Amino acid sequence: MSLFSSADHIIEIVDNLPNSSIAMMESARERQSQLTKPPGSLGKLEDIAVWLAGWQGVAKPQINNGQCLVFAGNHGVVAQGVSPFPAEVTAQMVMNFEAGGAAINQLCREAGLSLTVTPLQLDVPTGDISEGMAMTPDEVIAAMNAGADALNDSCDYLVVGEMGIGNTTTAAALSMGRFGGDAGRWVGPGTGLDDEGVAYKAKIVDRAFARHGRLNDNPVSLMAHYGGRELAAIAGAVLAARMRSIPVMLDGFISSAAASALTAGDRLSALDHCEISHMSSEPGHLRLAVSLRKQPIIDLGMRLGEGSGAATATLLVRAALATHNGMATFAEAGVSNA
Amino acid sequence: MSLFSSADHIIEIVDNLPNSSIAMMESARERQSQLTKPPGSLGKLEDIAVWLAGWQGVAKPQINNGQCLVFAGNHGVVAQGVSPFPAEVTAQMVMNFEAGGAAINQLCREAGLSLTVTPLQLDVPTGDISEGMAMTPDEVIAAMNAGADALNDSCDYLVVGEMGIGNTTTAAALSMGRFGGDAGRWVGPGTGLDDEGVAYKAKIVDRAFARHGRLNDNPVSLMAHYGGRELAAIAGAVLAARMRSIPVMLDGFISSAAASALTAGDRLSALDHCEISHMSSEPGHLRLAVSLRKQPIIDLGMRLGEGSGAATATLLVRAALATHNGMATFAEAGVSNA
Numbered sequence: 035m036s037l038f039s040s041a042d043h044i045i046e047i048v049d050n051l052p053n054s055s056i057a058m059m060e061s062a063r064e065r066q067s068q069l070t071k072p073p074g075s076l077g078k079l080e081d082i083a084v085w086l087a088g089w090q091g092v093a094k095p096q097i098n099n100g101q102c103l104v105f106a107g108n109h110g111v112v113a114q115g116v117s118p119f120p121a122e123v124t125a126q127m128v129m130n131f132e133a134g135g136a137a138i139n140q141l142c143r144e145a146g147l148s149l150t151v152t153p154l155q156l157d158v159p160t161g162d163i164s165e166g167m168a169m170t171p172d173e174v175i176a177a178m179n180a181g182a183d184a185l186n187d188s189c190d191y192l193v194v195g196e197m198g199i200g201n202t203t204t205a206a207a208l209s210m211g212r213f214g215g216d217a218g219r220w221v222g223p224g225t226g227l228d229d230e231g232v233a234y235k236a237k238i239v240d241r242a243f244a245r246h247g248r249l250n251d252n253p254v255s256l257m258a259h260y261g262g263r264e265l266a267a268i269a270g271a272v273l274a275a276r277m278r279s280i281p282v283m284l285d286g287f288i289s290s291a292a293a294s295a296l297t298a299g300d301r302l303s304a305l306d307h308c309e310i311s312h313m314s315s316e317p318g319h320l321r322l323a324v325s326l327r328k329q330p331i332i333d334l335g336m337r338l339g340e341g342s343g344a345a346t347a348t349l350l351v352r353a354a355l356a357t358h359n360g361m362a363t364f365a366e367a368g369v370s371n372a
Numbered sequence: 373m374s375l376f377s378s379a380d381h382i383i384e385i386v387d388n389l390p391n392s393s394i395a396m397m398e399s400a401r402e403r404q405s406q407l408t409k410p411p412g413s414l415g416k417l418e419d420i421a422v423w424l425a426g427w428q429g430v431a432k433p434q435i436n437n438g439q440c441l442v443f444a445g446n447h448g449v450v451a452q453g454v455s456p457f458p459a460e461v462t463a464q465m466v467m468n469f470e471a472g473g474a475a476i477n478q479l480c481r482e483a484g485l486s487l488t489v490t491p492l493q494l495d496v497p498t499g500d501i502s503e504g505m506a507m508t509p510d511e512v513i514a515a516m517n518a519g520a521d522a523l524n525d526s527c528d529y530l531v532v533g534e535m536g537i538g539n540t541t542t543a544a545a546l547s548m549g550r551f552g553g554d555a556g557r558w559v560g561p562g563t564g565l566d567d568e569g570v571a572y573k574a575k576i577v578d579r580a581f582a583r584h585g586r587l588n589d590n591p592v593s594l595m596a597h598y599g600g601r602e603l604a605a606i607a608g609a610v611l612a613a614r615m616r617s618i619p620v621m622l623d624g625f626i627s628s629a630a631a632s633a634l635t636a637g638d639r640l641s642a643l644d645h646c647e648i649s650h651m652s653s654e655p656g657h658l659r660l661a662v663s664l665r666k667q668p669i670i671d672l673g674m675r676l677g678e679g680s681g682a683a684t685a686t687l688l689v690r691a692a693l694a695t696h697n698g699m700a701t702f703a704e705a706g707v708s709n710a
Contacts, residue, residue, distance in 0.1 A: 070468050071475055072457075072563035076680070077653060077673030118710040119410075126707040130408050135700025137409055144687075144694045225410035226710055315415060332670055334688070335415030342414070349482075349687035350672070356482045362473025369464040372456040372564055 037182040037274055038175050041254035044273070048253075048296060048304050052279050054088030062087035062095075068363040072372070078331060082309075082351055083358035089281040089307050090190060094359045100348065102147040102193040102341050103184045103271050104131060104138060107154045107177075107264035109200035110162035111242070116203040116235045118226050121159065124199045127340075128153045131197070137338055138195060141345035145352065147193055152184050154263040161261070163207055163242040168261030174254045177263045181270025185280075192275045193311075193348060195285045195341020196264045196292070199225075203235055205291035206318055207242045208260040211249050212294050213325045220318040222287075224337075253295040265292035272296060276307045283351070285344040286314030286337065290322045302327060311347035312336055375520040375612055376513050379592035382611070386591075386634060386642050390617050392426030400425035400433075406701040410710070416669060420647075420689055421696035427619040427645050428528060432697045438686065440485040440531040440679050441522045441609050442469060442476060445492045445515075445602035447538035448500035449580070454541040454573045456564050459497065462537045465678075466491045469535070475676055476533060479683035483690065485531055490522050492601040499599070501545055501580040506599030512592045515601045519608025523618075530613045531649075531686060533623045533679020534602045534630070537563075541573055543629035544656055545580045546598040549587050550632050551663045558656040560625075562675075591633040603630035610634060614645045621689070623682040624652035624675065628660045640665060649685035650674055 038044055062084045067073055074080065086095035106128050112121045130136045131151045142149040154177055160168040169177070185192065198204070202224035209220050217239040223232055246259040257266045265288065272293045275282050284290050296304040310323055313330040315337045323330055331350060336343045364371045376382055400422045405411055412418065424433035444466050450459045468474045469489045480487040492515055498506040507515070523530065536542075540562035547558050555577040561570055584597040595604045603626065610631045613620050622628050634642040648661050651668040653675045661668055669688060674681045702709045 069475075070465065070473060071676050075563070075674065075676040076475065077675070079672060079674065079684070120708055123708050126705070127408065130700060130705040130707055133700070133705065135408060135705045137407075137414065137695045137699055140694040140698040141691055143698075144691050225413070331672070332688075334417060334669075336413065336417065337415070338409050338413040346417070346688065346691050349691060350670075350684065353479055353482050353684050353687060356478040357475045360478040360481075361475055362468060362471070367464070367468040367471065367473045369468055370458055370461050 036179040038178050038270065041171055041252050044253055047273065048301050051276050051304065054306065055091045058091050058093055059084050059088040061093035065093060069361040070364055070367050070369050076357055079354040079357060082354035085309065086281055089279050091279065096355060097191040099186060099188040100147040100191040101186055101189045102142050102149045102195065102345055104151045104195045104197060104341050105154060105181065105264035105267040106156060106197040107262045108156050108159035109198060109204050109262050110159045111164055111203050111238065112200035113162055114164055114238050116238055117200050117224060119199050121199045124197055125156045127197050136340060137342045138340040138345060141342055145345045145348040147345060147348060150184050152180060152267065154180060154267055160263055163260055164238050167258055169258050171254050171258050174257040174266045177266035178270030181267035182274035185271055185274050189280055192280050192282045193341050193344040194268045194271055194282065194289050195344060196268060196288050196339055198262060198264050201262055201288050202316060203239060204260060204262045204265060205288040207239045208256065208265065208295065209291045209318060209322055210239060210243050211246055211256055211260050212298065214248055217243060219321055222317040250298055253298045256295045256298055268292035269295050272308065282308040283311045283344040283347060284308050285311060285341045286339060287316040287319040287322065288339055290319060290326065294322060294326060312343035374517040376516050376608065379509055379590050382591055385611065386639050389614050389642065392644065393429045396429050396431055397422050397426040399431035403431060407699040408702055408705050408707050414695055417692040417695060420692035423647065424619055427617050429617065434693060435529040437524060437526040438485045438529040439524050439527045440480050440487045440533065440683055442489045442533045442535060442679055443492060443519065443602035443605035444494060444535040445600045446494050446497035447536060447542050447600050448497045449502055449541050449576065450538035451500055452502055452576045454576055455538050455562060457537050459537050462535055463494045465535050474678060475680045476678040476683060479680055483683045483686040485683060485686060488522050490518060490605065492518060492605060498601055501598055502576050505596055507596050509592050509596050512595040512604045515604035516608030519605035520612035523609055523612050527618055530618050530620045531679050531682040532606045532609055532620065532627050533682060534606060534626050534677055536600060536602050539600055539626050540654060541577060542598060542600045542603060543626040545577045546594065546603065546633065547629045547656060547660055548577060548581050549584055549594055549598050550636065552586055555581060557659055560655040588636055591636045594633045594636055606630035607633050610646065620646040621649045621682040621685060622646050623649060623679045624677060625654040625657040625660065626677055628657060628664065632660060632664060650681035
């Protein structure tokens, strides 16, 4: 049976989500204060351990079944010439994922994450959003269910990523549809447009926005107007994870834009279980992070997608858990406290 | 036989250091441009792979024998009340390192680094720098040789760290002695001073500077005036690594201050083989990074020392090498290039 049945059902789910365990966050903070180090001296590593403790509902959180979900989709708007790469690269990169040759394969191995790649009807691009709808609401719900279905039963930590030639255009348009503002501030070079290409891409996003406008009521409506399939699948996976209190590490601009659809109706708390892993060098990501009130953990000038930034940041989550769970307390080590 | 024999010998070494292989950096950049991703899209991960390629002198660098050296020392200036922790904590933490209970133990395991802890005459604190010399030049050279001796024959990547109650005071004074400026801009809370404590610590550093002044001629002289033993050992290890073209990941404020002594005489290139792993929340570190013209890789608000930030950043070095060495090229994967 599918997890999501209709646009109204999704709103009902978002309005009744489980929250983080405050008691377990307090237990984890208390433990941090006893470990053999000056209080607070591990900085964000301490915050990350406390975040996981709250969502996993234990004082000593662990990642035993960390999963990276990568969704791939194609975009009708590519016909407008918004990407330097041809659309067939989406399917070629899916083959590269399956053969183990992409960045995300290496990074998942380093970070101890299982990788699940889900191509979504690559031979059926979504509609060109500069000329009409991306998808029907039923198609959106099907893609969201595909996202939810990709989540393993044993998953205790989720990384999401994507592949889709043209999807920085889709993400920029979706972000503008969700939060408003100027296209010029949501659009960037993507896989490598020059200044002229970026200006042209902004025109296409402006054209899409002129057609569809602000849509701050329902995730399904937002996705149906702006797309794309892999973004809807990410939204479905992120929401399904929240229903099971699984902490989520978002990747960069496109993953964050996809997840932001769940905050339609100003429901920012829908993403309380998510951290943004890294600040993408795609310029719209800073604006999106501010809109979602989240501070990315690292800033390495990455802009690859595939979940690559989130898998990289997962290495720091591993460091956070290793210190949180493995360090001796002052009492255990016989070290004098301040 | 000891590596370093005199202050003049050290200057002679610094003036005749090996450099990075430009040819191998170019080979590594060329490889990055062929991998299945938009050019430049792995950001700093690409730069890190190229940095290692240059120093290891191979197009596909690896860390097979990464080593973390932690040096511990005690500081006479602690008698002035500059730390909330008592001096005996230095020895207690060395025992904690040996028992495997400290942050650096967990982080070295995560990062695949061997850990070597070297306590330096903990029962003989250096002189109180607010009242006189820290060490004799011979003591400095002995500590630098201890640092060099700690480096394994097989080491191919080095992380340096330290433990020493009072050593943020030493590092602030040393930085002021090397680069000048106001004590108030080099001093911070260290392990947890309040504002009043920080202001008092700045007075002590001012008193030390009034006695010893700017010393921009020789690393040994700088260390003899300002200390401490573990800082001199770090400088010795960093210099010994450079003589063998081993890339070095510096930790935070104290490690960076220690390494900065090697740049005496405006020899900034002495640290060309070093990266600063993280931006410490100890405020003097930002100033030091700017003075050394290096941009820390991560900024997680850490301020623990022990090499903890450098070991954490090593996880990102692992990610950089995994992608650099493991990804398929466009040709290998049959993916269309832009």
